[in-house]
Amino acid sequence: MILVVGLAQFIHFEPSGQHTGLAAKIVGVYDYDPKTRQTTGPNKDHFQTSEPFAAEVDWTSLPPDLVVGAQWFSGGFTIDAGGVGPARAASLSEHSVVPVNFGGARLPPGHYEFVVERYAGGRPVEVLARKTVVVVGHV
Amino acid sequence: MPPAAYPRPHRPPRYRLAAALGGGILAVVLLGSVVDLAAFRSGVALLDLAGLILVGLFAAGTWLVIRAVDHEPQKRTRHLVRAGIVLALALGLFLFGVNLLNARLNVIGVLASLPTTGLALYLLRRVDYNEREPWRLVLVAAGWGAVVATTLALIFESLWSYTIDAGLIPGPGQAVATAFNAAIFEEVPKGLAVVLLYLVMRDEFDDVVDGAIYGAAVGLGFNFMETVVYMSVGGFPQWVFRQLLGLFLGHATYTALIGAGVGVARQVRGRAQKLIAIGSGFVIAIAAHFAWDAWLWYFPHPSDPGLLVLSIPLQYLAMTGPFAIAVAALVLLGLRAEGRALTAELAAEAELPDGGVLPAEVPILASPGRRIEARFRALRRYGLRGYLWMRKLQRAQLDLAMERWHRRRQELDSPLEAELKLRDRVLAIRSGRKAPS
Numbered sequence: 001m002i003l004v005v006g007l008a009q010f011i012h013f014e015p016s017g018q019h020t021g022l023a024a025k026i027v028g029v030y031d032y033d034p035k036t037r038q039t040t041g042p043n044k045d046h047f048q049t050s051e052p053f054a055a056e057v058d059w060t061s062l063p064p065d066l067v068v069g070a071q072w073f074s075g076g077f078t079i080d081a082g083g084v085g086p087a088r089a090a091s092l093s094e095h096s097v098v099p100v101n102f103g104g105a106r107l108p109p110g111h112y113e114f115v116v117e118r119y120a121g122g123r124p125v126e127v128l129a130r131k132t133v134v135v136v137g138h139v
Numbered sequence: 140m141p142p143a144a145y146p147r148p149h150r151p152p153r154y155r156l157a158a159a160l161g162g163g164i165l166a167v168v169l170l171g172s173v174v175d176l177a178a179f180r181s182g183v184a185l186l187d188l189a190g191l192i193l194v195g196l197f198a199a200g201t202w203l204v205i206r207a208v209d210h211e212p213q214k215r216t217r218h219l220v221r222a223g224i225v226l227a228l229a230l231g232l233f234l235f236g237v238n239l240l241n242a243r244l245n246v247i248g249v250l251a252s253l254p255t256t257g258l259a260l261y262l263l264r265r266v267d268y269n270e271r272e273p274w275r276l277v278l279v280a281a282g283w284g285a286v287v288a289t290t291l292a293l294i295f296e297s298l299w300s301y302t303i304d305a306g307l308i309p310g311p312g313q314a315v316a317t318a319f320n321a322a323i324f325e326e327v328p329k330g331l332a333v334v335l336l337y338l339v340m341r342d343e344f345d346d347v348v349d350g351a352i353y354g355a356a357v358g359l360g361f362n363f364m365e366t367v368v369y370m371s372v373g374g375f376p377q378w379v380f381r382q383l384l385g386l387f388l389g390h391a392t393y394t395a396l397i398g399a400g401v402g403v404a405r406q407v408r409g410r411a412q413k414l415i416a417i418g419s420g421f422v423i424a425i426a427a428h429f430a431w432d433a434w435l436w437y438f439p440h441p442s443d444p445g446l447l448v449l450s451i452p453l454q455y456l457a458m459t460g461p462f463a464i465a466v467a468a469l470v471l472l473g474l475r476a477e478g479r480a481l482t483a484e485l486a487a488e489a490e491l492p493d494g495g496v497l498p499a500e501v502p503i504l505a506s507p508g509r510r511i512e513a514r515f516r517a518l519r520r521y522g523l524r525g526y527l528w529m530r531k532l533q534r535a536q537l538d539l540a541m542e543r544w545h546r547r548r549q550e551l552d553s554p555l556e557a558e559l560k561l562r563d564r565v566l567a568i569r570s571g572r573k574a575p576s
Contacts, residue, residue, distance in 0.1 A: 003425065009311060009312070009315050010312050013311045013313075013315070113309065115308075124308045124310070125308070126308070127307070130305065
């Protein structure tokens, strides 16, 4: 019974037949200046707990009418750490920079996953792109 | 005729000096690696040390194989068994080194977890008071859990992460998939050890009790290595959770469920029923493990340390507790059934004119407490030798009764002469002759 409940939950949240073959383009993950709301420096995959960072998405890589969102997740149990959407890809062109937002001045160390998702019926149904970075150091 | 300058021309004396020098260099490298490893936790030192020991073990294994097939073909089986043990040790050591690297050389974790795991194995082995499992098999099971199962789990869990997990939507679906990943790819490699013991060591695998004990031993080994790895990230609290709270209420319970299934398969007839019993054990173990991991999605650990200290024991009780109670019930029922069967077989053996059991010995052998009493009586009368003799005799008699039980239930693969040999062994021990092997 336990396994059947688990399987049912998996099928509910991972509906089959949603694969469109589309892929979003994540340009990179960069240091982020919260004052200017701009990214700086080169593309990186490691950050310090004291370094704010943000992902940059090329929304033009997707059909303009597609309903999409981009989220940062932290830790093994997918804690929401900021994002944009869901909205049509065309309307997100001014939100190409998606900063990680954990509510504090310093970020908890660990893995951070950035995911661009396609939405249908108000919930994510397909992953269009993902990128993982690591935050090291002490809080 | 004057003696030759070099009596053994292919081994001139300078070779001895060269060999001594080579041995000295090896000893220095070994010693240096040990010191470097202890003082600096040097990865290079660990590789040096493991490499040297591995090469030594592989060399010894190869030499034994050559002896078996070339020099002493009459002792082939014995040499091949020894070679197998040495090569398995080499492989185990290699995998242990890899696991230790994965645990950032957490030697302190190893030292801290050895006593608790060792004590747990000691207590576990004492559960089957009718016929204790041999230490060598209990240690093989724990070793498999610690190095082979952890390695297989790591390989397949990583593969899952890079393939299946990479396409999943973050959220409940992915969390469930992660729980499935851990449950399947940790329980199957652990359970394989019990299945292998069932297939290869049938003489020492009698019933549900033996299966649960071997399974729990595999789980304790796995838990040992997992503690070392998690301590390298989470520190001492991980030791408390995994070596105190979760020592028996975790991997040991899950794999004991698999073992119980295999143990049931040992005593049912028909291939289909055996497969169903083994499959059921695996499914229940996977479900139990899945429930533990899925709980964390619904009830994530609180960040407040005080609440965390409360929430983790609660999780153990709520998620693993019922499965642990199920294992305990299976073992208790198994022990009672085993005890009743042994009593009946001992009584039947005592009725034989040349049987291995005397009528007066039946009530003593049937009761664990009275068996110990009899051993201590022998200790008082004849000293340690008397105690050891009595223990050996009692074990041989119980082995004979167990063999009779299996024969009565038509669960024998080995030839029927096995029972005759066991009876001869009992009679030889009783008469003081050297027991036939």
